Amino acid sequence: MFHFFIYKLNKKIQRLEKRNKFSLYFLSPLRICHMLIEKTFMSRNLEKLSSYGGYFMSKKKYNKINVVSAGIGDSSGFEQEIIRKLPISKLITIDPTNEGKKCIKKIKSKKIFFEQKALFTHNGDIKIFLPFDEKKNFNLSIDNLYSSNKFKIIKSINMESIIKKYNLKIIDILKLDIEGVADIVILDYLKKKQYPDQILFEIERPYSVFKQLNFFYRFIKLLYVLRKNYKIYVYNSLKLGFKSEISAIKIK
Numbered sequence: 001m002f003h004f005f006i007y008k009l010n011k012k013i014q015r016l017e018k019r020n021k022f023s024l025y026f027l028s029p030l031r032i033c034h035m036l037i038e039k040t041f042m043s044r045n046l047e048k049l050s051s052y053g054g055y056f057m058s059k060k061k062y063n064k065i066n067v068v069s070a071g072i073g074d075s076s077g078f079e080q081e082i083i084r085k086l087p088i089s090k091l092i093t094i095d096p097t098n099e100g101k102k103c104i105k106k107i108k109s110k111k112i113f114f115e116q117k118a119l120f121t122h123n124g125d126i127k128i129f130l131p132f133d134e135k136k137n138f139n140l141s142i143d144n145l146y147s148s149n150k151f152k153i154i155k156s157i158n159m160e161s162i163i164k165k166y167n168l169k170i171i172d173i174l175k176l177d178i179e180g181v182a183d184i185v186i187l188d189y190l191k192k193k194q195y196p197d198q199i200l201f202e203i204e205r206p207y208s209v210f211k212q213l214n215f216f217y218r219f220i221k222l223l224y225v226l227r228k229n230y231k232i233y234v235y236n237s238l239k240l241g242f243k244s245e246i247s248a249i250k251i252k
Helices: 002-020 029-041 077-085 098-105 159-165 182-190 209-226
Strands: 049-052 055-058 065-070 088-094 112-115 124-129 151-157 173-176 198-204 230-234 243-250
Touching: 029 209, 049 077, 055 198, 055 243, 065 077, 077 088, 098 112, 159 182, 173 182, 182 198, 182 209, 198 209, 209 230
Parallel strands: 065 088, 065 173, 088 112, 173 198
Antiparallel strands: 049 055, 124 151, 198 243, 230 243
């Protein structure tokens, strides 16, 4: 009941801020901490970046690129735009939901492929948690961002399997909107000495107050690792202190 109340309260705050275009982050110590981490490790100077379906990318010119995009939900704006505007060789999309599958099927291109699974660090059955308002929110979470008791068992797939199955010699752009586990997937992939040219991802702070210390530890650990090889940008203007929308651009 407590977690349900916190979930509903945060959703109401986010809707209020979006409607009034005004953030109340300064009233929450946790949101302030989140934003201090952004300010310490990331830049908001986006002059060298361009927006594609709401994700900011380097303006670098490519000949042919391979893109892996995990987390579609009910919106495929990013995938539609890069298919139109970039020289895509293969676009591998991954999402465990029927909504994600429907979105990708609407894109008519022989360059796009779909896996109805959850991207994680291993292959097999995995528990994934549903939000309290599952009829409106299609975002499932392996990390259980919502502290919900409702879950289902789905298939997961890792980056190694994606690369092998689709014969990808290199991944130029990795985009992740995978509800709480982007850091785990990124760190697991980087351990294999694989460095995508650009990593576009979201970091969502869990709703439970009991998960905050672990969240901040994981967030800072990820940024320390990324900054060795990447310039890191943050660009969201909504949900400040609730999540970070991030572009990590490889340093040449």
